Amino acid sequence: MEFFRYAKTFGFMGKSKAAMFFSIALILASFAAVAIKGLNYGVDFAGGTIVQVKYASAAPIDAMREKLKGNEIFEGASITEFGSADEVVIRMRSASSDVVVDIGDLTRETLKGTGDFEVRRVDIVGPKVGSELKEKGIMSLVLAIAGILIYVAFRFEWRFALASVLALVHDVSIAMGAIALTQMEVNLDVLAALLTILGYSLNDTIIVFDRIREGIVGGKGREFSEIIDDSITNTLSRTTLTSLTTLFVVLTLFIWGGEIIHAFAFTLLVGITIGTYSSIFVASPMLLLLGFDVKQYHINLAEKARREAEKEKMRNQFESGVM
Numbered sequence: 001m002e003f004f005r006y007a008k009t010f011g012f013m014g015k016s017k018a019a020m021f022f023s024i025a026l027i028l029a030s031f032a033a034v035a036i037k038g039l040n041y042g043v044d045f046a047g048g049t050i051v052q053v054k055y056a057s058a059a060p061i062d063a064m065r066e067k068l069k070g071n072e073i074f075e076g077a078s079i080t081e082f083g084s085a086d087e088v089v090i091r092m093r094s095a096s097s098d099v100v101v102d103i104g105d106l107t108r109e110t111l112k113g114t115g116d117f118e119v120r121r122v123d124i125v126g127p128k129v130g131s132e133l134k135e136k137g138i139m140s141l142v143l144a145i146a147g148i149l150i151y152v153a154f155r156f157e158w159r160f161a162l163a164s165v166l167a168l169v170h171d172v173s174i175a176m177g178a179i180a181l182t183q184m185e186v187n188l189d190v191l192a193a194l195l196t197i198l199g200y201s202l203n204d205t206i207i208v209f210d211r212i213r214e215g216i217v218g219g220k221g222r223e224f225s226e227i228i229d230d231s232i233t234n235t236l237s238r239t240t241l242t243s244l245t246t247l248f249v250v251l252t253l254f255i256w257g258g259e260i261i262h263a264f265a266f267t268l269l270v271g272i273t274i275g276t277y278s279s280i281f282v283a284s285p286m287l288l289l290l291g292f293d294v295k296q297y298h299i300n301l302a303e304k305a306r307r308e309a310e311k312e313k314m315r316n317q318f319e320s321g322v323m
Contacts, residue, residue: 009233012280013225013288019281023170030177037180042187043091043125045134051090051107052121055114058085063114071110073103083259087120137191141172144198152202156209157297163286164205167278171201171271178270179263189264197271200246204239204279211235212284216294224294228284243276
């Protein structure tokens with residue numbers, strides 16, 4: 001079903017140079033944000049301890065800080081609200097693996113006299129485990145991109161594969177820059193969001209590439225830029241509906257999903273927006289920059305058809321006993 005119908009072909013490739021400069025500026029700004037502000041690694045990757053505490057009324061954060069200062073185990077701990085004024089999270093960068101008592105019991109004992117509260121969650125991750133998780137997280141991103149490169153090269157052509165991977169690197173780089181700029185906590189949820197962005201953006205790009213390939217096969221004598229413009233225009237209705245419905249869901253999670261998935265939803269919001277943009281203004285123009293030759297592609301298709309016809313002829317001769 002098409003809710004949006006377009007009577008004309010939009011000249012996307014005419015704006016590709018401006019879009020490329022915009023993308024380069026965004027990527028450089030993202031690299032600068034990561035280099036200057038750095039990534040705010042959470043307990044999952046940096047190691048440490050998280051204690052979630054819920055009070056019957058607004059949490060007395062100042063009184064809590066005073067109490068925690070008296071215990072060396074909580075040295076350097078930070079206290080932040082967790083979604084509401086009555087719930088807080090205590091974060092310590094170093095894991096409390098050397099503590100012989102339960103950290104939850106220790107928190108209850110230390111915070112006595114600050115009000116009516118309960119300890120709802122205690123997470124402890126050692127620095128070695130956190131480092132291993134970080135390495136495996138980076139490796140998962142690299143392997144996912146490498147697998148995508150192989151898949152698209154096999155399904156289409158190496159220029160299509162390289163263009164799609166460059167678009168994915170573009171999307172992940174900008175998402176990481178937004179995370180660094182806002183100092184969102186980088187944890188396993190954010191890693192899952194980044195991998196989701198790869199899949200979403202690739203799906204969008206493959207649909208456009210499929211239509212471009214159809215246009216190449218049936219568009220002999222046409223300029224490649226015109227074929228790309230036609231292909232993107234024909235998929236624009238699907239792209240608009242898919243992106244908007246996905247954004248509505250993620251925006252709902254971001255606003256009402258609670259603090260625990262805040263970073264996950266934020267990463268998806270940025271990634272889906274940039275992924276939709278890149279499938280049109282990054283991946284497709286890359287085919288032009290990489291020198292894709294429509295005439296050579298038709299020659300290759302004709303040669304492939306000739307070889308298939310020869311194989312079929314030889315198969316028929318063999319089956320009929322004629323050599």
